[in-house]
Amino acid sequence: MTLQGGFRSGDPRHFGTEAFYASIGRAFVAMCAVVPVLFLVEALDVGLGIDLDLAGGIIPRRIDGLDGVLFSPFLHADFNHLYSNSVPLILLGTFVLAAGFRRFLWSTLVVVLVSGLGVWFTGSPNSVVVGASGVIFGYLGILITRGIVERSWWNFGVVLLVGLLYGWQLLGVLPTDERISWQGHLFGLVGGVVAAILFRRRRAGVDPYPVDPPLALP
Template identity: 75%
Template sequence: MGYGWTDAREDEATRFGTEAFYSSLGRAFVTMCAVVPGLFLVEAIDVGLGQGTLDVAGGIIPHRIEGLDGVLFSPFLHSGWDHLYGNAVPLILLGTFVLAGGAKRFIWSTFLIMMVTGIGVWFVGDPSSVVVGASGVIFGYLGVLITRGVVERSWWNFGVAAFIGLLYWYQLYGILPTDPGVSWQGHLLGLVGGVLAAVIFRRRRPKPAF
């Protein structure tokens, strides 16, 4: 019987304390550390072209057709260095633990989070705004870890999410409309997308034969 979204090696890699687990975690951390410099390169290009040039070209502009391509591009763009610095560390930390759960699940989960966040913001966001940033994906990864802890009974995932939530508790207020300069809709929708991804792409254990 198939494992669904896993195989024997991936199952071993998700069991806390095993050698495969630590190897998987290490590879995921190196991968995320390699991804984030790409975001800094994009921001440097944006600054070189004139701050905001890429943001307007690739950001989500709610309710406008020309702003719909931002669903794919906006997570790679940021409104400035401070915005990017604020997202870089939680993206590495959360992305590492989500990726350690399997590369295929990571890719599909990230895609679903981007779609839910981007399309949702395009429908409900402020039409006078341009929405950019990886915050929606970050909140999505948080949702993935919390929900995996429940649906897969993986208290390791739940514990990681709780720990990172304690580190960045002040950012969790981002799901509330407290700052007019922040797309709280994107944060909230990212969290919802992460929950959906964790449920849809959950690790299915084979049923015991009788």
Template identity: 45%
Template sequence: MVSPALPRRRSAYRVLPARPFVAAMTMLLFTFLLYVVEAYDASTGQSLDAEGGIIARDPSHLDGVLFAPLLHASWAHLESNTLPFLLFGFLAMAGGFGQFVGVTALVWLVSGLGVWVFSPPGTDTVGASGVIFGWLVFLLFRGFFAGSAKQILLAVVLFFLWGGVLFGLLPGQPGISWQAHLFGALGGVLAARIVAGADRRRRGGETVAVPR
């Protein structure tokens, strides 16, 4: 006879990655790639920023949606993004590498398309901050959608430590793309919702065979 599976600890409730060393090395390698790209960009007079940035509403630069998060306007820009990039990316791997890739891809695209559509015409936008905001908001919301007390507690801690950066969602700061931040955050909320919904469907389909 087949009965519903008994409740068990699931990856949806994790706060830290199941394989923290692998997750940490993945984020370190990802960050190293950003530094390699910036080193090449600096050596060529920031030519990559001009070629690979998101130039708002310019169809010939729509591919900047894919490349802009890998580029930074300066070493200072990259350095300011490094710690939150490492930390939030690491924590976002708690649900597994496949989920991390899906969440990152969604945030990456929503943020980039929002910049391309809503930034002032001709604006060239680069940087990983849209992805960073998406990861942060994903981490803030996933616990509420999943009903995980541990994840909600982590969200409270992250908000206490990093909540001030959410002012970057508001327009008015010169040289700051609030569009990238806002749409990255919206992508993070959407990703958290999708992950929670997928987990509920998975739970609903779990069964175990019980001998008669």
């Protein structure tokens, strides 16, 4: 069966199809599975007293703190910090992941690198930066930019929803609280914009890359 615009009824990229809703559902389940891993890491850090934050956090402009670019998104200052990041991570991550697993992985990598390196180059050398908020702002940047560059009603709808729920969080890119790494938020947002442009879905017949398959979980 073919729908208007050449989309098959089973196409997960087409809003309203069963495959579309199934892709959203699988993405939501996958993101919900990520958060318990973060809680386990924090529980081990607190329970064993191994100070993972210092070992794996970003220490700006210090070589021994450069590995935190990759590890810091998995670490949090405390459980309250983790609680505050959990819901937006699940919600925003679900919409990013539903657009394709490969796009999600590559986009997340770009966000992590841009956010982490931005913090490492511009943050205070007397600080240790941890948390997934840079990734969250990156996902926010991805969704907003996709709505513009891919020009689809679905992406514009996501942008509207994200704007209503988390638009106020854009204030986090400003240096309003010395305890909060505004650099991580700002560069995360920039990384999301870059990732959305790099891995945007081209129009049919123009895309030089193979179509990203829908998310499939075992």
